Amino acid sequence: MSVNHFVSYFIASVNNAGKVKKSHVEFSHSNLIEGICKVMVEEGFIKSFEVIEEKPRVKKVKLELSYFKDNFVIRDFKVVSKPGLRIYSGTKDIKPFYDGLGFFILSTNKGIMTDKIAKQMNVGGEVLCKIF
Numbered sequence: 001m002s003v004n005h006f007v008s009y010f011i012a013s014v015n016n017a018g019k020v021k022k023s024h025v026e027f028s029h030s031n032l033i034e035g036i037c038k039v040m041v042e043e044g045f046i047k048s049f050e051v052i053e054e055k056p057r058v059k060k061v062k063l064e065l066s067y068f069k070d071n072f073v074i075r076d077f078k079v080v081s082k083p084g085l086r087i088y089s090g091t092k093d094i095k096p097f098y099d100g101l102g103f104f105i106l107s108t109n110k111g112i113m114t115d116k117i118a119k120q121m122n123v124g125g126e127v128l129c130k131i132f
Helices: 006-019 032-043 117-119
Strands: 022-028 046-055 059-065 075-080 104-108 111-114 123-129
Touching: 006 022, 006 032, 006 059, 006 075, 006 123, 032 046, 032 059, 032 104, 032 111, 075 104, 104 117, 111 117
Parallel strands: none
Antiparallel strands: 022 059, 046 059, 075 123, 104 111, 104 123
């Protein structure tokens, strides 16, 4: 299967798996997706993830989803920057949403991180997605 935008595919897979209450979801590996998964584990939106090497140089990411009282933890998970319209933001331009309960995931020159950490480190970057 050919995927044009890994972040969109990743977000759609996670949202769909959460709606049907799956325990885990698998998809092709990329360093960008691995970075997003690390941030999601740190923030408590997923239980864990692991990178599985099926064949030499062929990797998959297996993500274990998190539920609270039989409800999917993630309420809103959307793509912000798309291939046709890249969204970049400086530290002063990032505005909180859902009264600061949600956050943006940014790709910066220091790595993949949340908007709060990016503000602390005083770096900007491409806004990949938002999550609540």
